[in-house]
Amino acid sequence: MNGILSIQSHVVFGHAGNSSAVFPIQRMGIEAWPIHTVQFSNHTQYTQGFTGKAFDSEDIRTLIKGLANIDQLAHCQAVISGYQGSAEQCLAVAEAVNQIKAESPSCLYVCDPVMGDPKKGCIVSDGVAEQLIENLMPVADVIVPNQFELTQFTGIEINNVEQAITACQKAMTLGPKVVLVKHLHSVSDGVFTTILATENGCYLLQRPEIEFERAPVGVGDLISAIFTACLVKGMSAVEAFQHTNNAVYGVLKVTQQRGSWELMTIAGQDEIVTPSNQFEIQKIA
Template sequence: MKNVLSIQPHVVFGHAGNSAAVFPMQRLGVNVWPLETMQFSNHMQYGHWAGSAIDAPQMAELVEGIGTIGMLRRCDAVLSGYLGSTSQIDAVVEIVRTVKATNPAAWHFATPVIGAGAGSSVDEYLLEKIPDIADGLAPTHDALQKLAGRTIETVDEAVVACRELIRRGPQVVCVKQLRDRNSPADRINLLAVTHDEAWLCQHTRYPFARQPVGVAELTSAIFVARRLLGDTVRTALEHTVSAVHAVLKATFDAGRYELELVAAQDDIAKPREWLGAWLAETA
């Protein structure tokens, strides 16, 4: 059984952060240790929420507690998402180092969430710190542009930017919702790049009245789980896009805003519609 330490916020109602990531990984057969950096009543896009964040020392204490009982050596991966302060970012950096010191085979997959209310200085600090400690990175298109320091308009340009990031340390970069001027407007792109591979996969863009929250966390969770279970980068990407598409279709068909994770759980585990990836190499 593979074990993932998932460091993300939690919402009591709905699906965002760990509330969008834990169940899909469990449904795929991966054990999850949720470390909840915040506990809110619901995600912030509702305009009202209640709850609070935990401080960085408590994050470190929780991981130290796992180490004290001798279980940290069983941690196969750390998955990190939205972080609301520079101190939480520093805490994740130290947690990753602690996990890797205990289990050198463990790896860190990060979703560098920016523009979600933490503030520009926190966003900049995140983009400075996290890529250097991550073995895998899953930026949005906007985050990739910030990391690259330039505008990206095509798949080829995105592949080049991902390879630049890989030279900083990550072994794989997955770009979520990649905007490509050559792709149909009714499709959503997901790109996975390694040192010597680049795969592109697409799924349908559904015309939601307002876009569901938690898709980024769902995407990273499925990709991490499938990689831990032995999938190649290509197969993990295909499973991820196929499963995310099934969840979004179920959500849209139900006329809902919150992701229909439970309704689509069988498709998360074994997608009925498999969406294939193709090579997206530069010339």
């Protein structure tokens, strides 16, 4: 049984981390194998707080060992890593990727380097950002950073599209073959801007900005999951980029229409497979 292994956070209520990633992967017809780095009652942006705990890095190793024991690592088509609760978890993820690629050489490693954003700054535990930059992003086939995370990886400040292109191109010299910038906030003015970089060039897609009283959480996890599923299904990176943006916009539109700040992933599930909107891609480099 082939599948996508997703190593990231989990919430009991709502959609963030694996709770945002697993169902979309399944809805696209692919098995999802979740390993949780933390388990919280709800995402961390609730004013009332949250309950739960982070898991130990050994929990990741133990679960990978269990999958190896039943000879399933060879059937892993992709590994996604998202929010990591500790630097030690990052090391366990790196070990898992190496072990799985030894069994399944065609397996993709997609790293969503969750660190933070320009408003919040770095939001992860001590040592996590350094591990992401030094050990995980360089060995990834695909990275899915936001603008802040891309700057942390490349050291290039981004204030316009040209600087974003330069940062993406530098990122690809550091290891990854594909860079999907989830949100290029510095060039957005009433539109949501995202960039894809591959060895064949850089591509820009802009879609309408959807207004929310409180910004939904878990959108980046949704982007990484759908993009990875598209690649596993055989789409080119450019095709996957367009489908992902169309699908995520559709889910966000349903979320807005329901007056929610929790992603309406279930209500908007048809958008994941057959998006209602089609946004054009522009080759920019």
